[in-house]
Amino acid sequence: MAPIALAPTTNTRFVTKLKTSIVSPQPNTLHDVLAHAVERHPLHELGFITSSAHDSSIQTKTFSEFNQYVRNLARAMLEWGKPTGSVVVVYLTEHEDNMAAVWACLLAGYVPCLQPALSAQQAHKEAHVAHIKNLFGSAIWLTSEIGAEQISSISGLDSHLLSELKASAEKFNVAANWIAYEPKPDDEAILFLTSGSTGFSKAVVHTHRTILAACRAKGQSYGLTSESRIMNWVGFDHVAGSLEMHVTPLLFGASQLHVHASAILADPLRFFRLIDEKSIELAFAPNFLLSKLTRDLEKRTDFYGSFDLSSVRQINSGGEAVVSKTAQAFAAMMKKFSKNSVSFVISPGFGMTETCAGCIYNPADVLATEPAHEFLDLGRPINGCEMRVVDPQDGVTLRPDGESGELQVRGPMLFVRYYNNAEATSSSFVEGGWYRTGDIGIIEKGVMRLSGRIKDTLIVHGVSYGIPELETHLQTPEGVTHSFLTAAPYRAPGQETEAFIIFYSPTFDLNGPDASTKLFATHRALRDISVKMITLPPQVIIPIPVDQMEKTTLGKLSRAHLLNLFKQGQLAKHIARAEELISQARGVSFVAPSTETEKALAKIYAGIFNLADGDISASDNFFEIGGTSIDAIRLKRESEECFGVPDVSAIQILKRPVLSSLANYINTLVSRGTEAEEYDPIVPLQLSGKKTPIFFVHPGIGEVLIFVNLAKYFQNERPFYAFRARGFDAGHPYFTSMDEMASCYAAAIKKTQATGPYAIAGYSYGGVVAFEVAKRLEAMGDEVKFVGLINIPPDIAPRMNEIDWTSGMLHLSAFLGLVAKHDADDLAPPLRPLPKQEQLEFVWKMAPPERIVELQLTIEKLDKWVDLAGSLIDCGLDYSPSGSVSAVDVFYAIPFAGTKTDWLNNSLKPWSGYSRGEATYTDVPGEHHTLMDLEHVPQFQKIFRARLEARGV
The missing domain is CATH 1.10.1200.10 (ACP-like)
Structure with missing residues (x-):
């Protein structure tokens, strides 16, 4: 029966259609996939663990409930009045929100484009969003309040909040088979953005036909049935998360559990707990997670035999090559942690955004059969997919079996084109519909393995980095001959993740009298830049005299040629000379440990x-x-x-x-x-470097460990000192006033750095203390060039007066990761009537044991810590800002409550009244209590350093 068209009413501008409850036996579109799943398995579940979930609590929706939810959302979308086929950029973080938004777009007749996390650097973010705006024309953005804040500085965007869409959807209750548009198999279905590591992102166009061809073949390869249970933690903006681990199992009616990555990374044991509790058969774990789980749990012998892991049949792994020994160690560990016998395969795979994720797999029982190579083979293509290896120069001449060349693939799961980019599309294919993957592969007896990369990217823990951008920064140190440096991806034998090698020509003679000193300084600078850019030092740095560094006829260094020379041992003399010089330089300061x-x-x-x-x-x-x-x-x-x-x-x-x-x-x-030692407020976290030192004031918890990960980025650049509040150690009284604290810290700075110019910053509560310290230094006649204030308004007294012992204890506990932020907000009213000891015990029972061990906490130490934090609050109760400093630089993240825009305009902008020069306001990644976490600090340090340099320090 054909769909029934409903005539539009006077207050509608669209046409809706109703499908009958009879669905085709073989889904031809994604709409059919959802309809089939609901009709045949209405009570099967989609489960979700969010990024804010403190425990493993799972929010669930049956297929039937989810179906009704997304169709109501789709009906509400039509209120936007956009024409069928409009692109909707979906910018959300949680799996359920992304999933619902994508399905709602499809059912409403729109084309969703999944947007990964935007850059924290304003210039990069704005350039990307402008590129997307230009690419799609009048695209709509569907996002959260946090996402809206991130794109608020870009004008002309048509953005909508998911929360508002949800509210609008509540007034609808459409039929369970309602759709606004009946798609055809070759219609555009979902757009995915490439990483953009070598330039602006391209939008990969997948149709209903390409997606279903991939998912059908994947499911058959996995052996999925309607009784299967899968667990996914990959973000939904990635093809593996959305297609491989959602649409594929949905096509087969399998139940699904989607876990935010942070929940697994923060508590590796949760991976096993969830397999046990939900009887998971199929999961996804890239090599770096296999390695992390193995490394983090190797000493947890107390959990051996604690979980029933017998349900697991297959663990897929992608994103980077899987180290054979890592896979074997992980499989052995799974057996130790399981109370029942386990039998499963680890299935490394090859795939790209352009191939709907994995299209080549190699299910391997790594304990039963010894892997043939250092990395697990990637295997054979799924049904419908073909692969070949050719000469990378002409792109068509086949390589003999066992010889390396450019890997190409073709099949019905391949994307149809890059959106609005005909040139990139045509250059990606050769005659016969073969897609050029950009990877170097070897096919031997029908089994494929990778041996290198053609593209200018480096993959570290599954994250792609652009090598050209890295090379640009690596050219800057003194000692590097300009245009005679290149970096090449490289994985050393036994290494868990891809690394890289730097080849360069030094500006000085490697046989000169001061060569060791100069080489040591140059290599240290190259390592520092690498860590700051991509959080990873180079595996090897090889200095090659300029007269021995060959360039192509186009004046370029050949990465492939240099890497081949390295692998063949032809650069051994240069490596040996570098090691000799470095050893000489290090020998000057090396002191052998002497005492026991x-x-x-x-x-x-x-x-x-x-x-x-x-x-x-x-x-x-x-x-x-x-x-x-x-x-x-x-x-x-x-x-x-x-x-x-x-x-x-x-x-x-x-x-x-x-x-x-x-x-x-x-x-x-x-x-x-x-x-008890004499109180010294200053803790040196990093002492190397000749630039102006930076002094960081503690947040309201009084401690400085939070700055350790930030401090390492300033190695060999500038000393990094942190202030620790008084009162942690026995015999040291708490501060009693803001004046006493600021005066103490100002005197300590003068003792450490006798003369200016000074640079001082404060995180949260520490911001106002930093401001007061800067005032005192200026009053002494010193120059303060930089005052950094991180996510704190000048007027803190109202906030301090709202914090009693209970809320202070919960705030500290959330800051320390003992309870989730939303739990801290919700627990205050019920806990407040209880005695303090009972409140502490309640929180103590909620805290993850791993976090308590990590912090080396006892309940007595926590109690004392709460009192110390309370003393700092008391110092701020009657604080009223006054006076001014030469200039302030304010850094703002997502606040504890309210929107980022309100936070900036209403709470932070008043800092301008306390700055004699122009105040700056800079957006930084993360939330108030997470911006110094390992996840965000690599981006924060870049932004922070830029402001330091802008102030001339």
Whole structure:
């Protein structure tokens, strides 16, 4: 029966259609997929664990409930009055929201385009959004309040809030088979954006036909049935999350659980718990997650035999090559943690956005059959897909079996074109419909494996980085000959993720008298830039004299040629010379550990950094050789075990990161026990570099560990000091006023850095303290060039007066990750009537045991910490800002409550009244309590450094 067209009424501008309840036996469109799933399995479930979920609580909707929900959303979308076929840019973070938005767009006759997280750098973000606007013309943006804030600075966008759409949808209750448009198989269905790592993103066009061809073949490959249960944690904006792990199982009627990645990464055991609780058969885990789970859980022998993992049949892995040993270690660990016997395959796969994710798979029982290569083979194509390896120069001449060449694929799952980019589309294909993947592969006896990359990208933990941009920054250090540097992706034997090598020509003679000093400085600068750009140091840095560095006829360095020379050992003499010079430079400062305590600590350092004991010098600084805040906690714990002392203070580790100094402190603990030391508010987190030091004031919790991950980005650039509140250690009283605290900190700065110019910043509560300290320094006649205020208004007294002991305790607990932020907000009213001890015990029971161990907390320490934080609140109760400083730089993130725009305009902009120069206001990623987390600090440090440099410090 044909769909029935309804005549439009006077207050509608669209045509709706009703499908009969009879659906075709074989879905031809995505609409059919949803209709089939609802008709045949109405009570099967879609489950979701959000990014804010503190525990493993799962929000569920049956297929039937979800179907009604998205059709009502689709009907509400029509109120926008947009023509059929309009592109809707979906910019959301949670799986359920993304999923609902995509289905609603499809049912309303629109084409969804899934937008990954936008760059935190304003210029990059605005350029990308402008590109998308130009690409799609009048595209609509559907986003959350947070997303709307991120794009608020770009004019001319037609944006809508999902929350408002949901509210609008509540007035509708359409039929369970309502649609606004009957699509054809070759209509555009969903658009996916490429990473844009080598330029602006391209929009990959997939039709209903290409998506269904891929999903049907994938499901057959996995052996999916309606009784299968899958678990996905990949973001929905990625083809693997939306197509491979949602549309594919939906096509087969399988129940699904979608978990926000942060929930797994924060608690690796949750991966096993969910498999146990939900009887998961199919899951997805890229190589870096397999490695992380194995590494994080290797010592959790107390959980051996704790989970029923017998339901697992297959774990897919993609995004980067899977290390064979990693896969074997993970599989062995799964067996140890399971209370029942397990039998499953790890299935590495190859796929791209252009192929609807995986199209080549290799299900492997890595414990039963020894892998043939260092990385697991990628296997054979799914039904309908073909692959071949050709000469990359002409793109058509077949390579013999076992020889490497350019990997090409073709089949019905291939995208049809790049949206509004005919040139890119045509250049991606060769005669016969073969798609050029840009990867170097080997096909041997019908099985494919990758051996390299053609494209200018580097994949670290599944994230793509553009090599050209990295190379541009690597050209800047003194010692690098301009245009004689290149970086190439490389994975060393046994390495868990892709790394890279830097090839360059030095400006100085490698045989000159000062070559060791110059080479050491140059290589240190290259490492620093790499860490700041992509959070990863180079695997190897190879200096090649300029007269031996070959260029092409076009004047370019050939990455492929240099990489081949390296692999063949033809650059060994250059590597050996570099190692000799570096060893000479290091030998000047290397001090062999001499005492038993130093030797024991050297062993601990070496274990943390996976180095040989003999590589550790007594002069090594823990943080300069790569230590993080998490590593510091491990150092504390292992030192206590090694030396038999009850408490190696984490703050003393921060103050004494040099091995010999820490050894002296531990010797004191062993001989005399813990003694109260004179209070020193300054904790040096990083001491190298010649630029103006930066002083950071603690947030309202008073501690400084939160700055450790930020401080490492300033290595060899500028010293980084942090202020720690008074009162943590026995015998030290709390501060009693803002004046006392600011005066104490100003005096400490003068003691550390006698003369200006000064640079000072404060995070949250610390912002107003930093402002007061800067005023005092200026009053002494000193120049303060930079005052950074991070997410705090000048008038804090109203907020301080709202915080009682209970809310303060919950705020601290949320900041420390003991409870979720939304729990902290909800728990205050019911907890407030209880005695303080009962409140503490309640929160203590909620806290993740792993987090308590990580922080080395006891309930007594938490109680004292709450009191100290309360003393800081008391200091701010009657604080009233006054006076001014030369200039302020305000950094703003998502506030505790309200919108970012209101927060900026109503709460933060008043800082301009306390700045004699022009105040700046800079958007930074994350929320108030997460902007210093490992997830956001790589972007924050770039933004923060740019403002420091803009102020001339």
